[in-house]
Amino acid sequence: MNAIKHIGVVGAGAMGRGIAQVLLGAGKTVILADTQPDALSAARDVIEKMLRKQAAKGQLGELTADKAIANLTLIESKTLKSMADCDLVVEAIIEQHEAKAALFAELEQHVADHCILATNTSSLSVTRLAATCQHPERVAGWHFFNPVPLMKLVEVISAMQTSPEVSEQLISLAREFGHTPVTVKDMPGFLVNHVGRGYGGEALHMLAEQVADVATLDRILTTQCGFKMGPFELFDLTGLDISHRVTESIYEQFYHDPRYRPSPLAELRVQAGLLGRKSGAGFYQYADGQPLKPPLPDVPPYQAKPVWIAQPDSPDSQNLARVLANANVHIEDTSAPSAQALILVCPWGVDATATAQQLALDPRRTVAVDPLFSDAAITVLMRTQTTLDDFADNAQALLSAAGKDVAIINDSYGFVSQRTLACIINIACDIVYKGIASAEDVDNAMQRGLGYPYGAFAWAERIGHARVLQILNALFEQSGDPRYRPSRYLVRHVLCKQAQQQSQ
Numbered sequence: 001m002n003a004i005k006h007i008g009v010v011g012a013g014a015m016g017r018g019i020a021q022v023l024l025g026a027g028k029t030v031i032l033a034d035t036q037p038d039a040l041s042a043a044r045d046v047i048e049k050m051l052r053k054q055a056a057k058g059q060l061g062e063l064t065a066d067k068a069i070a071n072l073t074l075i076e077s078k079t080l081k082s083m084a085d086c087d088l089v090v091e092a093i094i095e096q097h098e099a100k101a102a103l104f105a106e107l108e109q110h111v112a113d114h115c116i117l118a119t120n121t122s123s124l125s126v127t128r129l130a131a132t133c134q135h136p137e138r139v140a141g142w143h144f145f146n147p148v149p150l151m152k153l154v155e156v157i158s159a160m161q162t163s164p165e166v167s168e169q170l171i172s173l174a175r176e177f178g179h180t181p182v183t184v185k186d187m188p189g190f191l192v193n194h195v196g197r198g199y200g201g202e203a204l205h206m207l208a209e210q211v212a213d214v215a216t217l218d219r220i221l222t223t224q225c226g227f228k229m230g231p232f233e234l235f236d237l238t239g240l241d242i243s244h245r246v247t248e249s250i251y252e253q254f255y256h257d258p259r260y261r262p263s264p265l266a267e268l269r270v271q272a273g274l275l276g277r278k279s280g281a282g283f284y285q286y287a288d289g290q291p292l293k294p295p296l297p298d299v300p301p302y303q304a305k306p307v308w309i310a311q312p313d314s315p316d317s318q319n320l321a322r323v324l325a326n327a328n329v330h331i332e333d334t335s336a337p338s339a340q341a342l343i344l345v346c347p348w349g350v351d352a353t354a355t356a357q358q359l360a361l362d363p364r365r366t367v368a369v370d371p372l373f374s375d376a377a378i379t380v381l382m383r384t385q386t387t388l389d390d391f392a393d394n395a396q397a398l399l400s401a402a403g404k405d406v407a408i409i410n411d412s413y414g415f416v417s418q419r420t421l422a423c424i425i426n427i428a429c430d431i432v433y434k435g436i437a438s439a440e441d442v443d444n445a446m447q448r449g450l451g452y453p454y455g456a457f458a459w460a461e462r463i464g465h466a467r468v469l470q471i472l473n474a475l476f477e478q479s480g481d482p483r484y485r486p487s488r489y490l491v492r493h494v495l496c497k498q499a500q501q502q503s504q
Helices: 014-025 037-056 065-070 077-083 097-107 126-131 164-176 197-208 214-225 231-238 240-253 264-271 315-327 352-358 389-401 416-433 439-449 456-463 465-479 488-503
Strands: 006-010 029-034 072-076 088-091 116-119 139-144 153-158 180-185 285-287 290-292 307-309 342-345 366-369 378-383 405-409
Touching: 006 014, 006 077, 014 029, 014 037, 014 065, 014 139, 029 037, 029 077, 037 065, 037 072, 065 072, 072 077, 077 097, 088 097, 088 164, 097 116, 097 126, 116 164, 126 139, 139 164, 153 164, 153 439, 164 180, 180 439, 197 214, 197 231, 197 240, 197 264, 197 416, 214 231, 214 378, 214 405, 214 416, 231 240, 240 264, 307 315, 315 389, 342 352, 342 389, 352 366, 366 389, 378 389, 389 405, 416 439, 416 456, 416 465, 416 488, 439 456, 456 465, 465 488
Parallel strands: 006 029, 006 088, 029 072, 088 116, 116 139, 153 180, 307 342, 342 366, 378 405
Antiparallel strands: 139 153, 285 290, 366 378
16 A cells, blocks of 8 residues: 555645645645636645644644645646646546546546545545546545535545545545544435435425424524534525535435435525525525524413323323423323313324324313423424414413423424434434445534534434334324335344343
């Protein structure tokens, strides 16, 4: 295996100069190429500034900023023969197959046989690109995230033709400059964009179903699950047009797998120009670059009413009773609720109306309480389709009196967080099932590439795999939508756990 010391980077934009910076910081010599001299000059200024900052903070080890900067050479792309001695060339040019293929064809005329050709593509097929090369076995994907020095994740994508040694060298080099590499088969969306479809995708479906408004959905997912940004805040930040086109691309490339189905609502909003911050309006309006969020609704006054909790012996109902103890409320200890009682239920994956029907309860007085993460600062309540306003208001006031932030949603098969996390975990399970990436790499990608508080498999452990499967089965049965069909990997995991317990 050849040591990688001399590296070429083609493209001096944000990604190219970021890649060059981390390589220089690791003591490598870098040739940075671009068609525009001004872009090269600007890139050098940014790289030098950032390397000197790193040196001042002691982040370059024994390497001095002057030495690192001296290892940088700038060339115009028409003189690519200067890269003849490179061990690796990384392209970070326009996201267009023809342009990348033409660049690799030219590079192959100049570089040595051992030189690796890596593409920083975020969405194009690495296999297709490799097929245009004379030596496809040395072509791989090396996908970084912006800003490269801060986003410490890189996807190492193996095309069908990629030599294992090439992938191993890229993995080793990434670790050398402090990034976490995740290995991925060449599939639509690779890993990060692939596994990320569950978060925003399910939020859009819930918005279209009028489960709750934009601000409420964002508040639930950030407060209950710990996401740094709600899905609609994130759409506005990245641009809905970009997110929607990525979803459409993945959906098409997976031959219309329902798990990745785009939202018609997103397409309408793109057509309307409601793209987010860059257009001045998206899911939120903006003033001075800041989203204008509606104020939280006032908590209604609490009226003392008896409360009856369904299935009182279940752990979820007992948790709810402990929370309500802080509100000094009378909880009825009877087999059926009295005529005036507020009825509370704690369903998993099932809507409030169906739960009331299954338990033979009056849906006009029934409110569902999300049992997921009962220790979270927020409690989510769900109305049935006929819940009377005074009972819904009283449930909100009661939980507020117990010290909880409260959000109320309309009837939905499964609560907001239950649906969202189940979809995220299900997609992650299918990625492992298809051998696209390992469970460890999936979780690394989600935390480091997407900024999620947990990876999918860590979440599954926290919730319980059997519980996640229960939610998905319930969503699938009620909606009839195949996007909720459980991954066989998840089903087998639960069956193996059950068999193991039975054998003991």
